[in-house]
Amino acid sequence: MSGARSENGNGSSSAVRVPRVLSIAGSDPSGGAGIQADLKSIAANGGYGMAAITALTAQNTQGVRGVHVPPALFLREQLDALSDDIAIDAVKIGMLGTVEVVGVVRKWLEAVRPPLIVLDPVMVATSGDRLLDAEAEQALRDLVRVCDLVTPNIPELAIIAAEPAAESWPEVLEQAARVSASYGVRVLAKGGHLSGAEAPDALVDARSGNAAVVTEFDGIRIETSNTHGTGCSLSSALATRIAAGGEWAAAVGESKRWLSESIRAGAALQVGGGHGPISHFAGLWERGGVETALTAAEVREQWWAQIASVRAEIDGGDFVRALGDGSLDRGDFVWYLAQDALYLRDYARALAEAARLAPTAAEQAFWASSAEGCIVTELQLHESWSPEGEVFAASPSATTTGYLNHLLATAARGDYAVLAAALLPCFWVYHDVGSRLHPLAHPEHPYADWLTTYADEAFTDATEKAITIVTALAADATPQVRDAMLTAFVASTEHEREFFAAAHGVSSK
Numbered sequence: 001m002s003g004a005r006s007e008n009g010n011g012s013s014s015a016v017r018v019p020r021v022l023s024i025a026g027s028d029p030s031g032g033a034g035i036q037a038d039l040k041s042i043a044a045n046g047g048y049g050m051a052a053i054t055a056l057t058a059q060n061t062q063g064v065r066g067v068h069v070p071p072a073l074f075l076r077e078q079l080d081a082l083s084d085d086i087a088i089d090a091v092k093i094g095m096l097g098t099v100e101v102v103g104v105v106r107k108w109l110e111a112v113r114p115p116l117i118v119l120d121p122v123m124v125a126t127s128g129d130r131l132l133d134a135e136a137e138q139a140l141r142d143l144v145r146v147c148d149l150v151t152p153n154i155p156e157l158a159i160i161a162a163e164p165a166a167e168s169w170p171e172v173l174e175q176a177a178r179v180s181a182s183y184g185v186r187v188l189a190k191g192g193h194l195s196g197a198e199a200p201d202a203l204v205d206a207r208s209g210n211a212a213v214v215t216e217f218d219g220i221r222i223e224t225s226n227t228h229g230t231g232c233s234l235s236s237a238l239a240t241r242i243a244a245g246g247e248w249a250a251a252v253g254e255s256k257r258w259l260s261e262s263i264r265a266g267a268a269l270q271v272g273g274g275h276g277p278i279s280h281f282a283g284l285w286e287r288g289g290v291e292t293a294l295t296a297a298e299v300r301e302q303w304w305a306q307i308a309s310v311r312a313e314i315d316g317g318d319f320v321r322a323l324g325d326g327s328l329d330r331g332d333f334v335w336y337l338a339q340d341a342l343y344l345r346d347y348a349r350a351l352a353e354a355a356r357l358a359p360t361a362a363e364q365a366f367w368a369s370s371a372e373g374c375i376v377t378e379l380q381l382h383e384s385w386s387p388e389g390e391v392f393a394a395s396p397s398a399t400t401t402g403y404l405n406h407l408l409a410t411a412a413r414g415d416y417a418v419l420a421a422a423l424l425p426c427f428w429v430y431h432d433v434g435s436r437l438h439p440l441a442h443p444e445h446p447y448a449d450w451l452t453t454y455a456d457e458a459f460t461d462a463t464e465k466a467i468t469i470v471t472a473l474a475a476d477a478t479p480q481v482r483d484a485m486l487t488a489f490v491a492s493t494e495h496e497r498e499f500f501a502a503a504h505g506v507s508s509k
Contacts (some may be wrong), residue, residue, distance in 0.1 A: 004107040013033070014358050015293075018047060018048050018211070018244075019046070019048070019089040019240055019243035019244045019492050020047070020048045020050065020086060020087060020088055020089045020090075020243075021047045021048065021049055021050070021053050021080070021088075021089060021090045021091070021092060021236065021239050021240050021243060022036055022049075022050045022051070022052065022082060022088050022090070022091045022092070022114075023039065023042070023049060023050070023052070023091075023092045023093075023094065023095065023236060023358065024051075024052045024054060024059055024075075024091060024092070024093045024096075024105055025038055025051070025053070025054060025092070025093065025094030025095050025122075025232065026053065026054050026056070026067075026094065026095035026097070026121035026122075027053050027055065027056050027057060028057060028059055028229070029057070029058070029059065029060075030059060030060045030061055030271075030272065030277070031230075031271075031277060032061060032228035032253045032271070032272075032275075032276070032277030032278075033228055033229030033232050033277075034057070034095060034227040034229070034232060035051045035094075035238070036095060037229035037232040037233050037277070038092060038094065038233070038236040039230055039277075039313075040233070040280035040281065041052060041232070041233040041234075041236035041237050041240070041280055042236050042237075042239075042240050043281075044090075044258065044262075044280045044281050044283075044284060045236075045237045045241055045255070045258060046241070046244060046319045047090075047240035047244070049236075050082055050083065050086070050492075052075060052078040052079050052107060053070070053078070054069070054075055054094075054095055054096055054097060054101050055067055055068065055069045055070075055095060055097050055101075056069075056070070057324060060272055060274065060378070061228055061271065061272025061273060061274035061275055061276050061277070062273060062274035062275075063274065065357065066091065067097070069097055069101065069259070069352060070100060072098070072100040072103070072104045073100050073104070074293050075101060075104050075105070076104045076107075076108060076311065077437075079104075079105075079108045079112075081107070081125035082156065083108070088112070088114050088241065089114075089115060089116065089243040090114065090115065090116040090117075090118065090239040090240065090243035091109070091117045091118070091238040091239070092115065092118045092119075092120065092149075092196070092235055092236045093105065093109070093118070093119045093120065093143075094120050094122055094232055094235070095120070095122040095318045096143075097136070097139065098137075099139045102139040102140055102143055103139060104138060105143065106143050106146065107261065108229075109146055110146065111367075114238075115243070116148050116239060116243050117146065117147040117149075118147065118148065118149045118150075118151065118235050118236075118239040118397060119143065119144060119147040119149070119150045119151070119235075119239055120150075120151045120152075120231050120232060120234075120235035121140055121144070121150060121151075121152050121156045121159075121160065122156075122231075123137065123140065123152075123159050126479040128475045135413040137159060140184075141159075141160055143160075144160060144179075144183045145183050145184060145187055146186065148185065148186060148481065148507065149185065149186045149187075149242075150179070150183075150185050150186070150187055150188070151187075151188040151190065151231065151234065151235045151238070152190070153190050153192060153193055153231065154166055154172060154190070154191070154192075154193040155178060155193065155195070157172070157175055157179065157189065157400055160173065160179050160183070161178055161179050161182075163175060163178075165279070166362050166428075167192070167201060169191055169194060172189050173202055173204060173212075173214055174196075174370040175187060175189075176189035176202065176204040176205075176212075176383075177206045177212035177214070177421035178203050178208035179222050180204050180205055180207060180212060180388040180479045181206040181207070181212070184202070184207050186203060186204075186205045186207070186248070187205075187394055188202070188203055188204075188234075188235075188238070188252065189201065189202045189203075189204050190231075190399050191219070192221075192230075192267065192473065196221070197220060197221050198218070198219065198220060198221065199219040199220065200216060200217065200218055201216075201217045201219060201252070201256060202214050202215060202216045202217065202218075203215040203248060203249055203252050212228070212468075215249045215252070217252060217253055217256055217336065218261070218301065219256065222260065222263050222296075224263060224264070224266060224267055224371040225267075225275050225276060226263060226266025226269070226273075226275070226276040226277060226278055226279075227263065227265050227266075228274075228275040228276060228335050229276055229277055229279050230259060230263065230278060231280060233259060233262065233278060233371035234255060234256070236251065236258050236334075236372045237255040237258055237259065238251060238255050241254055241255055243372075244356065244388070245368050257293075257294065258283065259278070259284050259488070261282055261293060262279050262280050262282055262283070262364045263278050264282075265278070265279035265282030266278040266279045268282075277359050279371065280283055284508070294470045294474070294475050294482075295475055296471040296474070296475040297469070297471070298475075299471040299474040299482075300467060300471045302479040303471070303486060303489060304428075305475075306486065306489075306490060307425075307490060309491045310490075310493050310494055310497050311493075312495050313428065313434065314429065314433060314440075314496065314499055314500055315433070317435070317500055317501050317504070318337045318409060318501075319332070319336070319500045319501060319503050319504040320433060320507070322439070322452075322501055323437065323439045323447055323450070323451075324436075324447050325332055325440065326440075326446050326447065328446075328447065328504075329505075329507050330425055330446070330507075331426045331506070331507025332503050332504055332505065332506055332507050333447060333503075335394070335503055335506045336382065336459070336500075337508065339348075339397055339399070339400045339499070339503065341394075341501070342396045342400055342404075342438045343376070343396075343403065343499070344374045344403060345374075345375070346404045346407065346408060347374055347404070347407060347426060348370075348371040348372075348374040348375050349408070349411070350407045350408060350419065350422075351368075351370045351371035351374065351423060352367070352368065352371045352422060353413070353419065354367040354416065354420055354423060355367035355368040357414065357416035357419065358416060359416070363469055364468075366462075366465055366469065367420075367423075370462060370466075372376065373462070383443075397502060398497070399495075399498050399499055399502040400502075402495065402498070403496075403498070403499060404497035405492055406422065406495060407423070409421055409429075409494070410422045410488055415472075415481075415484070417470075417473040417477055417481055417484075417485055418472060418481070418488050419488075420466075420469060420470045420485075421470050421473075421474070421485035421486070421488045421489040421492075422489065422491070422492045423466070423489035423492070424466055424467065424470045424489055424492070425463060425489060425492040425493040425495075426492070426496070427459075427463040427466040427467070427497050428463055428466070428467060429458060429493055430463075430496075431460060431463040431497045434451065434453070434459070435460075438496055440450050444509075468494060470485070470489075473485070474486075475503070
């Protein structure tokens, strides 16, 4: 039942621009969880929120004092009133509470058949106590089968699976795969209940009966007491973004970034003395849009993953392999050094232009010193291999020319952030390759000097500084500039791959 309905409220055909998302859940008068959190989450993620209330609670940030469940038939009246008038693009289900309420919701879903159903199975309290009796738990398990996505925490996942709770992340993924296959539903597995600094999530899909498709999302635990309503908010964000036409994994990643941003900003709200709410609109208040801000750490992770296939091709290439084991033909290595010397001269010019464009003295100093290093320090290595100067007598190859044209054209546009991103792979990729090749160096290794140069402490520090500068620039950039930066970064990485590949076998041609 995945996908977003393409008709508007009066039945005419039109692409859904603002998804209409219905939350079926309990009410939290403190505003941190339940219906109140769902409506904020839907709005913050670009949707129009509606609500059918299953239960009224008396609660605040320190706990629940009472629960009142209206007659289940009145819930059906709410649901019918909405679906008789409004085309619903997604349904998010939260607290249901009783077997009668679960039954009403299931019958309505089967009658209306909304395009997208996301279930946040509220089954276990923060204290660890079960919230539903055995009959209601079984009814909720049956409800899972008509949903597109279920977002349980670890104890709730165990109840759905009718198994003991998983104690490690691999066990969580395995249990999620079994639930997905058994119930025919996608599962967002959440690692928040595990101990440690990491808090991973994963989208698990084993509906086909084949091996589960698992898309993992790394996460760092945020030290804060403002976690009230995070499960409600995440599931509502997912319903909204998926209904808007988002690809499933992309919607999860974007929703997680939004949630992390909202959690980090929660303490600034200064609401209550217990587990406070998250700040659903923190990003909107700051930026005036739905787009979530990436942290520098997230940029670093995403960009490195973006070039994973290119890095694998570099590592598996004949040149790097032969360089590492020392079997590389000397003629190939000298040709490579000659092209590298030609490259470094113009690369230094691009570095100098970055120094000119840099907005701070620290960044100016870094790029300028890197330009000097290209000319003085690194070229000394080339000279040591070329006592007759043959390295510096070469003409640039088409591969070298293509790489330099890319860098110099980027520099000529005068966009500091994009130029910095284009310059980064020569630090990052070289350090990555050098770090793995360095352990292979030994006194008799013919290319030990090269293996040592790109894995030494000074180059490590320079690489880390370059990564810090560029990822900070990307985190602060507009989406358009960040996309241009990533494009330049990936292009330079691909040029690095071709640069290595071009040098293998040239001496035998």
